[in-house]
Amino acid sequence: MFKRPFQIKSQAPVRSSDRRKLRADILARFSPLLLEDDLNAAGWKTGDEVVHEKVETSNGNVVAIYRIHNQPWWFRAADERIYPSVYTLWLLPNSFVVLSTHAFVMGKLLGGADLMLPGVVIPKAGLPQLRPGDPVSVNVLDRKHPDGTPSLCVGQALVSTEDAKAEGMRGKGVYILHWTGDWLWKSGDKTKADVTEGTANEGVSDDDEGQEEVISDSAFDGDTVDVPVREEGFPSAEERIADVQDAEDTPNQDAIDEIASVATGPTYEDVDGLLQQALLQALKVKLLPVVESTREVLPMAGSTFFSAYIQTSVPGGGKVDVAKTSYKKLSKFLKAQDKRGLIKVKEMKGEVMITGINKLHPEIVSFQPFRQPKLSQGAASVPVASTAVPPEPAGSITVSNLYKPHGTGTKEVFAEAGKDVHVLYTASEVREVVQQYVKDKGLVHSEDPRKVKLDLYLVQLLGKEEQKQVDVIGRDELGKRFLEQCQSHYELVIPGEEPIVRKGAPPPILITIERRHGNKVVTKVSGLETYSIDPEKSAEDLRSRCGTGTTVQPQAGSNPTRPQYELIVQGSKAKEVCEYLDERWRVPFTGRGNAKSSSLIQVTDKVQNKRQ
Structure with a gap:
């Protein structure tokens, strides 16, 4: 989030009433670990001035930073949740949930990578109880630091503790928001955490005693804390995998493969670059010719532009998952391009619409289109302005029904599941999200697993009279009701052409x-x-x-x-x-x-x- 410099939009002291509310919100979010006395002892007294900074990050996110004594103590991310800075973690080391990792994995986290579950070190006391969305700090726990270093990163849990164990500690565990050495840290006094070696104790498993150290102390107490992944002397992916093969928390090949992906997988910067290339290709090669021949294609829904134009313009013929970019949501990506002057967007009824293209923008003018792979049978692309008679098709025309969360209750369920509400989904994907939501929230009926208990969001799928009478519903009926509340779209695939995505029925x-x-x-x-x-x-x-x-x-x-x-x-x-x-x-x-x-x-x- 703060990997690149951010721009300060406004800065003002917080009123006393808002200071009290902020303090109460923080204590409620981090209870029971964080207490009022802890804040006072750390140096934030009730009457101390708090300065609110509204900043815009390099990817277009608007973030609030709260400074106390000119030091960044807290920040409110785009999801409206409050997180501590690393400075606050060091002042209040026992007031936040901590996950531990290996030293070499921390080196990757300090460059902006997310924490994969196989990289989590499980202490003898076990993992802390987490839910998706919970704030998490990350430290190093190994032979050199048996008590654990101070936390060096702050992030958001992506899975619950129970789900992580059920999946065999595979997949992504923590989305890293802020770390020692990023630009939020640089906006403070730039002090560093004390990570001097400790003595062996029961904080780490006995197997770790025999592990070989894989990172030098300079990774933490040198002139810089932004550790290069391929610094001279830094272990290769093969060496790191070999180092963890004996660790108690990575007993299987799947976990070792996940560690390899931490070392070699694409970063946010890589995926952002891929998405930007696809955008420029889509604008210059596909959309501009259509717009110049007839303006009737604009305004266009952002989801349609993404599905039909950008996804079919990815270099190499692949796909881009917006959730794996630094933008996280399609709407944020499109608004960021508006601010850069590439396109014009306008929000209409909750949908970001493309209303114009700046064909004279230097990036579009200087962009050199790349050759795309030939379309396979059944593949498709966006229609271009042409009056030529189409060739005889090689495959069948196909129509797929797509759905976007739209009605009451649907957006909230998708948001809770961490899904982008501005993207189109197939019926099976919608049902999968709903069933996972039911599972995560413990809504399966105890006596009849074919039925689901209705919570605050699911009950909104029913009519007003039904809401008074019904508190459980069948799984199939729930899926049907959910789809009815979504906004219907269709994707039309004509052999030899780009796919066409529109609202409603074909x-x-x-x-x-x-x-x-x-x-x-x-x-x-x-x-x-x-x-x-x-x-x-x-x-x-x-x-x-x-x-x-x-x-x-x-x-x-x-x-x-x-x-x-x-x-x-x-x-x-x-x-x-x-x-x-x-x-x-x-x-x-x-x-x-x-x-x-x-x-x-x-x-x-x-x-x-x-x-x-």
Whole structure:
């Protein structure tokens, strides 16, 4: 969070009433370890002045810093939770939950990496009880420091203690927010923690006694505390893995693999750079040509821009997980690009919308597009401005239903689960988040595991009358209610093109059989352009296939600048049209020529006065 310099937006003393509230909030958050007397003893008396600084970090996050005696004591992160600075940790060493790690892992944490669970040293007393979102400090516990060093990092727990044990201590455990040597630390008096060696005691397991030391003291008490990962004399990943193979808390290969990922995995800076490259490629190569040909694509939902443009522009054809960047949320990333002047965004009804692109921005002008891997069968991309007749598709058109937390209760559940509420999810992913939330909150019915107890958020999925009468609900019904409260989207994948993501349900191709001019029957087909089906080519094909006349004319009421066309086939030819759409254009769910309505095909027979 403070890896790079931050910009101070405002600075002002805190009023006495707000000081009391701040103090009460801090005591409540860190109870029972932190007491009023502890704060007084550490040097923060009730009447002492507190200065509030509003700062903006390099990734666009707005953070509040609270200074006491010109020293940063506390900071309020973007999630509105309060955390202590490392200076406060040293003044109050027994007032915060501590996790311990190996010295070489600490070297990586002091560069901005997160703490992986296999890197946690489990003392004989066991792990402290943690819940996701709890504040955590991190120190070193090894043979040289058997009592543990002072804490050198501050972070947020990502998993509970029970879940960490259940998963075999694998995965990411702590999201590191602040560490000794970062710019928040540099904004203080730059004192360093005393990490002199201690004597052996029961703070560390007996196995650690035989471990070889893997990092020099200079990592902690030299001129700098920002330890380079590949400093001369610093152990390689192989040496670190070998060092922990005998440790009591890393008994399996999975844990060793996780340690390797700490040493070699991408950093926030790496993923941020990848995301920025994908953004510039998406803007210059894909979106700008469309915007310059027609401005009707803007404003565009940020989630649509990310899913359909940025994700398909990642170097190497991969994907970027926003949660693994320093921005954490898509909305913050987009707003940060607005501040840089690359794009214009506006928040509308809780959704960040792209409203403009600065095509003269130096980064866009100087950006050299890279070659993307060829699209595989079934892959897709965003439609570009072109009037060329599309080639015959190699695969089938596919439509996927996507959902975004939107209704009452859904956003809160996703936020509690640490998920970005501005990203689109499949139905199975939504159900997975809900089931994990139920498990984490202990809401499974004790007598019937197929039922779920309703808490403050889940009960909001019900109607007002139901809320008064229902306190448990079936798992399947809960998943159904949850999806109903989400905002529906769909992703349309047309072979050879970029995916198209839009709100609502996909508009169907309309096939209407009607009588005109006496007893003359015709079959009208509209909505082909949505699926990149060329009406003129289709008219030519159906003329040969059906052995009858066909015409194409502008559809009444369509936009003159982007007209939609209506294909008219002489006779009652709904079955033949459905077969053609299925075989030639791979439009799914056509009933294999049975002329039945489906999610993408709607057949209406006005002659027989019925919908098929």
